[in-house]
Amino acid sequence: MLVLLGVGLRLKPQEIPSPLIGKRAPEITLPQVEDGRGLFRSSDMRGKVWVLNVWASWCGPCRAEHPALLELSRLAVAPVVGLNYNDQRGDSLQWLREVGNPYNVSAFDGDGKAGIEFGVYGVPETFVIDKQGLIRLKLTGPVTQEIVKDKLLPLIRELDHG
Amino acid sequence: MVKRWWLLLLLFFAAAASAAQDAAQLERRVNHVAEQLRCLVCQNQSIADSHAQLALDLKREARLQLSQGRSEQEVIDFMVQRYGDFVLYRPPFKAITMVLWLGPFVVLAAGSTALLYNLRRRELREDALEEV
Numbered sequence: 001m002l003v004l005l006g007v008g009l010r011l012k013p014q015e016i017p018s019p020l021i022g023k024r025a026p027e028i029t030l031p032q033v034e035d036g037r038g039l040f041r042s043s044d045m046r047g048k049v050w051v052l053n054v055w056a057s058w059c060g061p062c063r064a065e066h067p068a069l070l071e072l073s074r075l076a077v078a079p080v081v082g083l084n085y086n087d088q089r090g091d092s093l094q095w096l097r098e099v100g101n102p103y104n105v106s107a108f109d110g111d112g113k114a115g116i117e118f119g120v121y122g123v124p125e126t127f128v129i130d131k132q133g134l135i136r137l138k139l140t141g142p143v144t145q146e147i148v149k150d151k152l153l154p155l156i157r158e159l160d161h162g
Numbered sequence: 163m164v165k166r167w168w169l170l171l172l173l174f175f176a177a178a179a180s181a182a183q184d185a186a187q188l189e190r191r192v193n194h195v196a197e198q199l200r201c202l203v204c205q206n207q208s209i210a211d212s213h214a215q216l217a218l219d220l221k222r223e224a225r226l227q228l229s230q231g232r233s234e235q236e237v238i239d240f241m242v243q244r245y246g247d248f249v250l251y252r253p254p255f256k257a258i259t260m261v262l263w264l265g266p267f268v269v270l271a272a273g274s275t276a277l278l279y280n281l282r283r284r285e286l287r288e289d290a291l292e293e294v
Binding site: 111 | 202203215216219220223242243244245246247248
């Protein structure tokens, strides 16, 4: 009984395993956050390993993970695409100006429909998608420098060679 | 002439009533689906009971799909494909959820066996004491 309790306390019920791992990433076509930049099409990313980071200007933990994302973006190992989830354009733009823009492209998902396609239930969430368009990793919660170093970089390198 | 007007008015009300009935029926189906789906940000509520943004979004998606003629099961399958079994308020009976469903009965059986065993032993010991 005590063992069960111990295991139970260690589990994180907020982290729900995604059924999308190993599956094809949903196709999304969305306007960009910045006006007049045309559409973002996930199909254009085929052949590249890329990172999709789901964020919102109203999301506190997104601010916490921001330095790690800027670092990931600076290393330029893979395109980092932002999915701006359930947000207002003005707020998003101001947020990017304020804290810096780590994204190669920011797709604007104002009503959260693309978020539903990706099974997003809390922001921030981060996906790594391989050259064939398969989802290889999903992280829920803020990305840290350690996660970038220990999880994202090795995985991106491995997928790049594969 | 007047009669014709009455007829038109009647038709209008009939159409309005039928539209209202359709809307009410759709809402009932939306709620029926929503009651079976877990709100993933509040976990112990169904999305029918929750006012979290995600719950509202999922309800809106369910309403849209039902109004497009999808069945309730199709909408639920859509959610499970994206959010996993966890989105079901009532977990399905599968190998991986077996412990969840059968665990309590196993614990109950083990507990009652232990209890019976101990009672029997105590009885034997008391019998032995009486004999002395």
